[in-house]
Amino acid sequence: MSVSLEQLRRCHFAVDLGAARTRVYVKGTGLVVDQPSVAAVNVRSGSLIAVGDFAEQMTGRTPDYIRVVRPVSGGTVVDIDMAQRMLRHLMGDKLRRALRRKARLRAAACTPHDADPLAQRATIETLLGLGARRVELVDTLIAAAVGCGLPVERPEATMIMVCGAAATQVAVLSLGSIVTAQRVPVGGEAVDQAIVQYLRHTHELMLPSQSVRPLQLALSGNGLTPQGPPETEINGRDVATGLPRTVRVRTSAVREAIQTPLTAVLDGIGKVLRACPPDLVADLADRGIIMVGGSALLPGFDQMVREGTGMPVLIAERPDVCAARGLGEMLEGRIEPLVLDPLAA
Template sequence: MFGGHTDIGIDLGTANILVYVKGKGIVLNEPSVVAVEKAGNKILAVGAEARDMLGRTPQGIVAVRPLKEGVIANYTITQKMLEYIVNKVAGKSFFFKPRVMTCIPVHITSVEKRAVLEATIQAGVSKTYLIEEPLAAALGAGLDIMVPSGKMVVDIGGGTTDIGILSLGGVVDSDSVRIGGDKFDESIVRYVKREYNLLIGDTTGESIKKTIGNVHPGAEVKSMTIRGRDGINGLPTTVTVTSEDVRKALEEPLETLIGKIRSVLEKCPPELSADIVDNGIYLTGGGALLGGFAKVLEEDTGIRVFVAENPLDCVAIGTGKALENLDKLRPGTVYSNAMF
């Protein structure tokens, strides 16, 4: 225990949940999936174990993702999942209840904020706080956001992409778009169905994206063989897809995403715009690892683009750092259960 209580930072993502504990770093990284028994709403498995059940469960058991596009889609299951996580990380019999900082997408409603706060309190913690994703991502990426110089962060998660311009310990301007890793996977699944008449699942879509995905037109073309179901006769079959297929499949969602990034840049005060040209744009989140994306964004905006060192961990580390620096953050950037 640290000084009487444990500080826990939670990146409550649509695709993955990461937990940071002060002094220990990232202690948990699990898919945001819960396997539930339909009859008694009893949780059977959480994380990787539950993910392996997706699309393969016997009757009476469902594997669900309780978060959709960065917000709570199923309150009861999210609360049970948080309870499971807090118990796993801090132990059930702890005398001092932990303080928890959870990150949220920008521009979610006060009802959605309250739902996250309440679900966390129900999970058995002493104090709960919320921080917006770009701010957490910037802190986790090691950017000094306390100085009067503008920094831009684009956090591409599973359900949402959060874009923020930060200065003096707070968010100057931000936007959120419901495009992320999941949308990329869905676009690949649709493209494969349309072009090859092959039915595949989101897991295969994700595997294609991670293995050969590159969205830069000048990239070396790679290929891989995938299995699926023939759309005409319904039998299992294999097809070879290329990175060029991935580029075409992701054209539309990436165009929307880059458009959003540009619009945040265009609304930015001129002084901060000059800072961003000097400092560059930082990419965090799993989507930052999409092959060629940083290069495409750099060519489109004319601004240098950097991929954070451990993009997947930035938000979770940032939530933990925010708890340690509560007094330094600009008032109004962190929400607590006392506000609602």
């Protein structure tokens, strides 16, 4: 673990800035913010109009002078000023005043496993702008593993797959550290886009924008599995006429359309296993893979990974909040480090 548990126990709050949602955990209180990472801005005056759920509902429905922005992409802050403004409004005046009363306010934040120094600095600057005097960074893979109850501090192999909106991270953990990891630039958004492109090219149908999840329309029942419904109705706009139209789509064709992005995830799992020591791989044959992240809830995704790897696959309880919950466990001091006594000479 790149930062010690003792340092994390001194933190007062933690932030999980994700491409899809932002979550804030306050020590002694719990999860206080769980909102989409979206803000709506008046481009004429520069004022912030809405954040979170309301801003996401405005996507694709705004006049010219209102722009809906996402200051976080792939777990990395791409607009520090807008991320700070969004966080201030999501946290509210009351919570920010309570945190400012803390002497030497400390914060913790998740960062992707392969985040470069510039991306890490952007996260730090975002929280420093909220009044934090010191910011501790925690690898998202470690935080998610702690949040779903994996024994990361033990000499046991555990494999976790963080399925995010913009990317999927796969890692094998042991003794509180990452043994080997792989980041695949494919997430829930790539799967959505594959469905959008299929409907556009095959049925000449344009779906509504991000405010409507294509997966929730196209994949129902058992989703990616052959046991799902044979057909489903989808409403959209005709490419040629611009008029609303409803088409019936075979779910088997939708499954074929999203095979390409999901196959990339399976390739990433294979690379991690090939780079892992044989003893740890033997442990994983029994324990399997734990899936966390919002995209882990994609219907039938776990079964596809199970069939592709031949390993047991489990979806964590509340997979979307595992990283924030893991940060909270570390802040509250509920994780005990493994103490290795040096051998006497």
